[in-house]
Amino acid sequence: MMEWSPIILTFKLALITTLILFVISIPLANWLAFTKSRIKPIIETLVSMPLVLPPTVLGFYLLIAFSPSNGLGRWLDEVFGLRLVFSFGGLVFASVIYSLPFMVQPIQAGLSNLPTSFREAAYTLGKSHRTTLMRVLLPNIKPALLTGVVLSFAHTIGEFGVVLMIGGNIPDKTRVASIAIYDEVEAMNYGMANAYSLFLFVVTFAILLIVYSANKSSVA
Amino acid sequence: MLLDVRAGIELGEIVALYGTSGAGKTSTLRMLAGLMPPDSGHIQIGSETWFDSDKKINFAPQQRSISYMFQDYALFPNMTVRANLEFAQEKNIDNKRIDELIEAMQLGDLQHQFPTKLSGGQQQRVALARTLVRRADLLLLDEPLSALDQATRQHLQDYLSEIHRLYKPTIILVSHDIGEVFRLAHRVLMMKNGQVVRVGSPLKVFAEGNEKLKGRVIEVDEESGFVAVLIGNQVFRKQIVGQFLIGQEVTLNDFNVEIK
Secondary structure, three states: OOOOHHHHHHHHHHHHHHHHHHHHHHHHHHHHHHOOOOOHHHHHHHHHHHHHOOHHHHHHHHHHHHOOOOHHHHHHHHHHOOOOOOOHHHHHHHHHHHHHHHHHHHHHHHHHHOOHHHHHHHHHOOOOHHHHHHHHHHHHHHHHHHHHHHHHHHHHHOOOHHHHHHHOOOOOOOOOHHHHHHHHHHOOOHHHHHHHHHHHHHHHHHHHHHHHHHHHHHHO | OOOEOOOOOOOOOEEEEEOOOOOOHHHHHHHHHOOOOOOOOEEEEOOEEEEEOOOOEEOOHHHOOEEEEOOOOOOOOOOOHHHHHHHOOOOOOOHHHHHHHHHHOOOHHHOOOOHHHOOHHHHHHHHHHHHHHOOOOEEEEEOOOOOOOHHHHHHHHHHHHHHHHHHOOEEEEEOOOHHHHHHHOOEEEEEEOOEEEEEEOHHHHHHOOOOOOEEEEEEEEOOOOEEEEEEOOEEEEEEOOOOOOOOOEEEHHHHOOOOO
16 A cells, blocks of 8 residues: 655655745845856856755765764754754755755846846836835746746655755655655565656646646746 | 046936937936946036945935936836836825826827737837836936837927926937937937037037038928928928028028027
8 A cells, every 4th residue: 555655745845845945046046147246156056066966965965964963963953953864854955955956047047038127127216126026027037937946846856865865764754755666666566666656757747737838828 | 438428417408319329328328327337437416426436426226316218118018008107106106197197198098008019119108108207307218209100209209398397307318310309409419439529509519510410301482481391300491591492402501590
């Protein structure tokens, strides 16, 4: 019998990760799109690192950093009572970092492709940077926002290496679907592995299809 | 290119920036608006200093009492025509003011449309209306009427004159249309390669130098002695002694009279 908890955990993780990413990526992408700061290339590189690094590298360093026996991990534990290794919170944190480029890059591209005069016109009409972003810029890059949300969500669902490194395989806490599939295959339960896989395949296909159809009709 | 503009403008004056593309007209407007900081110099409006490179003063566009009409209109595609105008208002929406502008710009039927559905000329009228929503001290208009047909253009020239008569804003406009410059501007700054090469009344600026104001005679009434001359795309009539033929090209010196 297929357990639902890895599936539910997967979508919960993807949903929370996507929400957090959406909130932090908008100011970050806005800054990257328009800044003239000299540290921009450094920040851009850091944001893009998860694209090229093996997930295990990221997971490994996060594991080291958040381990309660090390400085940062101990500090988090003592001050906030926060344990990020082998916990759902740690999974969310790692997922946010791991999927960051998938949210930031589309939004940044969307913003920098808008005509400069949109921003300038809003400024000359006396509008603050914040009002300009919220009422002029973001409403005009809806497809880019949607792309960011879909890619981040999908990417988090497909995550394996980072999750395994920092979360391990604890049922109901960190055992997401991709880990469960690996686990079942290891245990030679191909039927179960297939059940999880098929479910993920169908659901993600359906989500992407709905989103792209909706996006197409809104653009047309 | 080095842009070096030294000019004083009277408060409440209408000044036209005239010159070939790349002369620095738009850059001048952008510097006044705070969208492009000059390398050095200062910009002073009345008693207020908006920019001073020595004292490191540089007001943001939001701090300057300006209204800027962009050459590409910069209408917001996510807002209807009316919403674009409402967005330009400071805090409270003054429907009367917006209705008045919509009527003056002949946008009544289009006010609930989105800008991307409009023609170039219609978009230009929306952009001008949006610029006029704010009662700014300084109006910066980058080719405000260039995409309009002749009748609408004249109508809006009159409207701009009317606005100016009522509220006395200082207006700096870029125009390539000599007729329009004559109709609207008190003074012309003729620009070339980033410098102001000539300043003065339209008549003075266009009558002097190499760029003589050229027109074409389109009507001669021999009995009354009136000659109609098309300059740019405006018609001027003047009673003149002399022989003129229809189709003849004349310069302002031939005319030798004040047209305005």
